[in-house]
Amino acid sequence: MPPDISSLSGGSLIVAWQLKDKNVLIVGGGDVASGRIESILVADAHITLIAPRAGLHPLTKHFIDNSDRITYHDRVFAGPQDLADIDMVLTAIDDVEVSRQICALCRERKIPVNVADIPPSCDFYFGSQIRSGPLQIMISTNGRSPKLANIIRKRIETCIPDHAGEAIEKVGELREKLKERAPGVGGDLGKRRMRWMIDVCSSWSMEELALLDDKMIARLLDEGWEKNQVPRLEDVGGHTKKASANATSVRSPSLLLPTAVGFVAGVLCSAAFLLTRPR
Amino acid sequence: MPPDISSLSGGSLIVAWQLKDKNVLIVGGGDVASGRIESILVADAHITLIAPRAGLHPLTKHFIDNSDRITYHDRVFAGPQDLADIDMVLTAIDDVEVSRQICALCRERKIPVNVADIPPSCDFYFGSQIRSGPLQIMISTNGRSPKLANIIRKRIETCIPDHAGEAIEKVGELREKLKERAPGVGGDLGKRRMRWMIDVCSSWSMEELALLDDKMIARLLDEGWEKNQVPRLEDVGGHTKKASANATSVRSPSLLLPTAVGFVAGVLCSAAFLLTRPR
Structure with a gap:
């Protein structure tokens, strides 16, 4: 059923912005700014940080001292020259007027900007x-x-799911190796690649995918991709760490206890009835 | 403990991009494009859609026919003039060469762009x-x-959680009404507002928050905000729909069945033992 058009409203466009090797200017060094710095480091960008040293949050100091991807300036925002070669701007300062000025300068230059606590001055929210x-x-x-x-x-x-992060990492490696073995963009081969990757991800648990190593990936491609099938973990030399035993031990207590209680109650009732009845 | 700097890598900056009343160009009308149209409509933007009618996906047609926020052109991308006044561009066409050209034109103009299936031509991913x-x-x-x-x-x-969407909607309304009653940006009043909203959200269940209506919101502000306390749902005239009874009925079967099975097994074992033993 097609979606009801009238319900399509009131949201944002949630996207994963790509910042690898881009230049991000952060103005401010307090609590909020420290969170911004962390988010930007995760995205592999270079940071220019402008904030007087006196107001730095301990976490901001930690980042400045330990990351080689932060260029720190112990001062306040100085004007348009601070925006040269900048791809994104985040401000987190108390001065509302300066925040709005920075936003206006960014808008003129079409630099995406987020001004903490002033929604109309934000091209995007966190x-x-x-x-x-x-x-x-x-x-x-x-x-x-x-x-x-x-x-x-x-x-x-x-x-x-447990191990989701590792599973994604390993599936990413498997996909890269598969593309090396069967290269090309789109077409029938691209579709077959996609189909096989989906089959692997659907057949294996996250825990199993997370166990993949280089050797197992090579065997998975030899035994699986080349023969157009999906082997099991054991078929490519892997072993789960008693996954089924773990699964049982997680489920059991909630079923075992009431069953045992019921059994004892049954024995007692039955015994009481049979032993006390007149013969 | 401060985060390990070396672990901060390999990600994107996930953001909620604001597109209300902005102009988004979508080039292509197939399956992928129909998904893009839906995402952009959710974000309240205006869409210019360029795609030959012959290749339109049924869902794309549905959107064109039913939304007044789509300007449709039955043709292929014609060049830089198609980018005038455009705030974001999404392409989903099979022609890799044209896709790359559109990307280059966008980059020159600093228009954020996503080219389906060509990661290096994307400023952001979905x-x-x-x-x-x-x-x-x-x-x-x-x-x-x-x-x-x-x-x-x-x-x-x-x-x-059930009712999460409605709960968020109602809490948004409560927050707006609270801001009308106690206006101003930041400062002690801002902190008290934030503290009280957190207390309400922590004390009430999602189901309870979802039940809020205008009358109850007014009473919540009178009885709660004004007296610096958090009333219960019942105190402001609300009633949960037998929430506790429902909660019980969801939990019971999983305990009842094993208990009953245990009981029957206990009765049978005990009876078998007692009735068959030599007297």
Whole structure:
């Protein structure tokens, strides 16, 4: 059924912005700025940080001292020259007027900008995030309730499959190796590649995928891709760490206890009835 | 503990891009393009769609016919003039050469661009998404495995609290009304507002928050904000729909069945032993 057009409204376009080797200017060094720095480092960008040293958050100091991807200037924002060669700007300062000026300068230059706490001066918002290696999850309430976003984030954290991050990493490596073995963009080969990758990801558990190493990947391609089938983990030399035993031990207590309680109750009732009845 | 700098790498910057009343050009009308159209409509942008009618996906046709936010041109991309006043460009066509040309034109003009299936021509990627009203969740594997992103999305869908979308909507309304009653940006009042909103969201369940209506919101502000406390749902005139009874009925079967099985087994074993023993 096609979606109801009227329901398509009130959201944002959630995207994974690519910043590898780009230049991001962060103005401000406090609590909020330290979170921004972390997010930008994750995205492999170079950071120019402008903030008087007196107001630096300990975490900001930690980043300045330990990352070779931050160029730090101990001063306030000085004007348009600070925007030369900058691909994105994030500000997190208390001065609303300066924040708005920076935003205006960015808009003139078509530099994407986020001004903390001033939504109209933001081309994009941040949300509540989860990260595990290459897996990134973002929860946005579109500015309605940061607290509920956090509650939902915590709930989601508990239900992400174990080993998801490692599994994604290994599947990424498998896909790269497969592309080396069967190169080309699109076409029938591209479709067959995609189909086989989907089959592998659907047949293997996250835990199994996470166990893949170079040798197993090579065997998986030899035994699987070349023969157009999906071998099991054991077929390519892998062993789960008693996965089934673990699975059982997680499930058992909730079933074992009531069963045992029922059994004892049954024995007692039955015994009481049979032993006390008149003969 | 401060994060390990070396672990901060290999990701993207996941953001909620704001497109309300912006102009987005979509080149292509097939399967992928229809998904893009839906995402852009959700974000309240205006769409210019360029694609020969012959290749339109049924869903794309549905959007063209039913949305007043799409300007449709039955033709191929014609050159730089198609980029006038455009804030973002998404292409989803088979012609790799034209795709790359469009990307180059966008980069010259600093227009954010996504070219489907050609990562180096993308300023941003899309991910696997969940949406419920104002709640948007995005799962990105940073291009490693769309299939695993989908598997994780399905898992997450099952664990999002019921009524989360409505709860967020209502909390957004509550926050707006609170700001009208206690206006101003930042400062002590801003902190008190934030603290009280957090207390409400922490004390009430999603189901309770979702039940809020205008009258209850007014009473919540009178009885709660004004008196610096958090009333219960019942205190502001609300009633949950037998939430506790439902909760019980969901839990019971999993305990009832093994208990009953155990009981019967106990009765049978005990009876067999007692009735067959020599007297």
